[in-house]
Amino acid sequence: MTISLLPDNPGAWTYRRFEDLYAIPREERETLQLEAVRINFAKLRNRIPGPQEAG
Amino acid sequence: MEAIDKLEDVLPVCFDHRVLKNYPIQIIENRDFAKLTGWLDKLTAHDLTRVDLTGVTTIEQWLRRLEAYGMLVTYSSGTTGKLSFVPRSYDELGPWKYHFFSVNRASSGVDPWTTKLPTFFPGYRGGYQTMLKMMSLFNVEMAGGEEHYHTLYDTHIPADLMALSGRLQAAEDKGEVMNLGLDPALLEQRQQMLAQGRSREGDMEAWFGKLIRDYRGQGVKIGGTFADVYRVARAGLDKGMTCEFAAERRPRGFCADTHRIGGPQPSAVPGAGSRDSYH
Numbered sequence: 001m002t003i004s005l006l007p008d009n010p011g012a013w014t015y016r017r018f019e020d021l022y023a024i025p026r027e028e029r030e031t032l033q034l035e036a037v038r039i040n041f042a043k044l045r046n047r048i049p050g051p052q053e054a055g
Numbered sequence: 056m057e058a059i060d061k062l063e064d065v066l067p068v069c070f071d072h073r074v075l076k077n078y079p080i081q082i083i084e085n086r087d088f089a090k091l092t093g094w095l096d097k098l099t100a101h102d103l104t105r106v107d108l109t110g111v112t113t114i115e116q117w118l119r120r121l122e123a124y125g126m127l128v129t130y131s132s133g134t135t136g137k138l139s140f141v142p143r144s145y146d147e148l149g150p151w152k153y154h155f156f157s158v159n160r161a162s163s164g165v166d167p168w169t170t171k172l173p174t175f176f177p178g179y180r181g182g183y184q185t186m187l188k189m190m191s192l193f194n195v196e197m198a199g200g201e202e203h204y205h206t207l208y209d210t211h212i213p214a215d216l217m218a219l220s221g222r223l224q225a226a227e228d229k230g231e232v233m234n235l236g237l238d239p240a241l242l243e244q245r246q247q248m249l250a251q252g253r254s255r256e257g258d259m260e261a262w263f264g265k266l267i268r269d270y271r272g273q274g275v276k277i278g279g280t281f282a283d284v285y286r287v288a289r290a291g292l293d294k295g296m297t298c299e300f301a302a303e304r305r306p307r308g309f310c311a312d313t314h315r316i317g318g319p320q321p322s323a324v325p326g327a328g329s330r331d332s333y334h
Contacts, residue, residue: 011149011150012150014149014150014153015149018157018160018161030062033062034062037062041056041059041065045056048097048099048100
């Protein structure tokens with residue numbers, strides 16, 4: 001990986017230059033994204049009731 | 056959903072855009088902001104039960120109160136007849152801003168962190184409609200400050216009017232507007248907005264004509280919805296108007312290359328896009 005990103009704070013990825021972000025190889029990027037989604041899912045799954053109860 | 060094994064697994068727990076407007080319309084009509092807050096509370100990880108709603112009687116006030124609490128709730132253009140409310144918060148402001156600045160740099164070649172360009176936006180100013188809120192949050196800074204950010208109008212259409220526009224029109228057609236029990240000030244505001252709509256073409260011509268003169272020789276940025284930007288360009292072309300902004304700092308798009316209003320590549324105008332792209 002050309003730059004080092006942490007999966008627990010994907011919002012911080014936007015602080016990097018988009019040229020550097022686009023340079024991340026697809027396989028590394030998808031691994032990182034999956035880990036970020038997993039962390040967020042675990043963090044939020046019991047905190048947002050969601051659409052099934054909304055309305 | 057119990058586990059995420061691959062990226063696609065997250066899709067079922069992502070909100071469909073319709074979720075952002077699946078509140079009963081009676082909540083808006085009755086201005087029941089406790090219920091509206093309760094509905095929104097189910098779409099965010101933030102606890103909205105502690106928002107002080109004392110004295111809130113309009114959607115605009117409700118959105119301001121939420122913002123004071125730390126939320127950044129914006130609403131859609133309401134083209135389906137119902138406003139969507141997007142429950143962002145100030146927690147997301149940093150990434151949102153950096154992303155917006157990056158998109159602008161990628162599309163224009165101008166780095167908004169270091170190069171401030173006077174900006175013309177042929178629309179409204181302020182308020183919580185998503186696109187207008189983004190302009191306030193980001194474009195003003197990118198322009199170099201309020202005095203360098205020029206909008207056609209210094210006001211905006213209140214969310215309350217947007218939310219009830221369909222119902223108001225139907226009531227007006229039947230001559231029953233006064234029966235809706237709305238605040239007379241809101242109805243007066245609606246009349247002013249309708250009058251403003253009728254004079255828009257002339258206002259646009261005067262506004263842009265002045266900017267062309269005032270900013271001759273300077274680098275500028277022009278953005279807005281495609282429809283608005285096209286209208287400005289078309290009106291200018293029809294009158295044979297020309298722009299003479301600085302060539303060396305011009306973003307691609309509007310006025311590029313030809314020095315005429317409506318140069319090539321309008322899609323490259325920073326900030327341009329359909330309203331729905333700003334959800």
